Amino acid sequence: MSQAAERAVVLLSGGLDSATVLALAVSEGYACHTLSVDYGQRHRIELRAAEQVARAHGVVEHRVIRVDLGAIGGSALTDLSIAVPERAVAGIPSTYVPARNTLLLTLGLGWSEVLEAKALFIGANAVDYSGYPDCRPEFVAAFGQLASLATRAGIEGRAPEIRAPLMAMGKAEIIRTGLALGVDYAQTISCYQPDVAGRRCGRCDSCRLRQQGFSDAGLEDPAQEPPPFTIAASGR
């Protein structure tokens, strides 16, 4: 990566979508700085996955910010007393984390400002998704508007562009795009409730969307059981 490359902050969860987004940002020539947020999610093994994905794509720097969203609760992902649904539900499922993507983008925006980054990437997707309100294009557009007003960079006319390149893609298309860019999906984990060894449940929304995506793409999911990383380094 040449020193003159523009910087981008890429939100990286350790899942399939954000790994693809990182590959896209790298393919555009950005010097990528990846950010994971440890918000007390059940599936913290994904933080290990994110680290590994970041390394594989040669990012400039990978950082983790810890935010204790368990303090406000309200989601099956941050409150162990709320069950993860194991079949499709009507409406927004209990795995919805209040204001999660706003939080991720906000932390990314703050870091973008420090880095003077040109773009801030998020893996939001409104096709094969769980119906979360903060995955929709109108949400991302409103955040872009906010970013231009909220920061010093915005006032100076250089707020980062908020990029959600997967927004209109189906899961199979995302997978094909990532494979063409060299993403190793064996390094990613999508399950909302993996066991301590990192084995996916195969039943949650996120597992089902991933399985359907590989199946629609006519491909086999390369995920290993157990995965090539353990929960030890980031476990509770």
Add this chain to the structure above:
Amino acid sequence: MSQAAERAVVLLSGGLDSATVLALAVSEGYACHTLSVDYGQRHRIELRAAEQVARAHGVVEHRVIRVDLGAIGGSALTDLSIAVPERAVAGIPSTYVPARNTLLLTLGLGWSEVLEAKALFIGANAVDYSGYPDCRPEFVAAFGQLASLATRAGIEGRAPEIRAPLMAMGKAEIIRTGLALGVDYAQTISCYQPDVAGRRCGRCDSCRLRQQGFSDAGLEDPAQEPPPFTIAASGR
């Protein structure tokens, strides 16, 4: 407070402005839930002040969320290697924390959603202020727009109203308003760089704005030296 009172989330920093906002929210009859964010600020003694102010105003519940903004740096308030300016500067001073108010509002928005709160209060003020971009009315309006798109509550037409009742008030007016509502400003701390005993520096922007406010109001600042709280419970 009757059980039927509508809920509000009030962002509480421990400073003069947010104490006044809390008093205003209580005076409107809201059942108030206060939120402080420990974002690694220098002046963490303000977290103790916030707790005391919350108690004095009989809030339903006071919570603290920890977010390590030091991980991204970029501000004199979160990075000890950057000096706090001790006189007025041109432009936005180094005490500006990238995306800070966006972060505070986002955490408040998430909690509002869990509580089904009707309103989310912030002490942002664009009159006697430090020129931070995220204290301006257009920022608060853009956040309200985002809130209506970002959350389940928003989709269901019951996003909390984002309230910044001090926005157009001068500091003297804020002080008079708070005093009329029984705020004890001795419980608040405004300094960006108090010493470990909580003694204010008297030179930072925040100290100067406070002094000017009391002086314009023809009043004496009741702040005690040292203040009636210590850094022990929330110190680094």
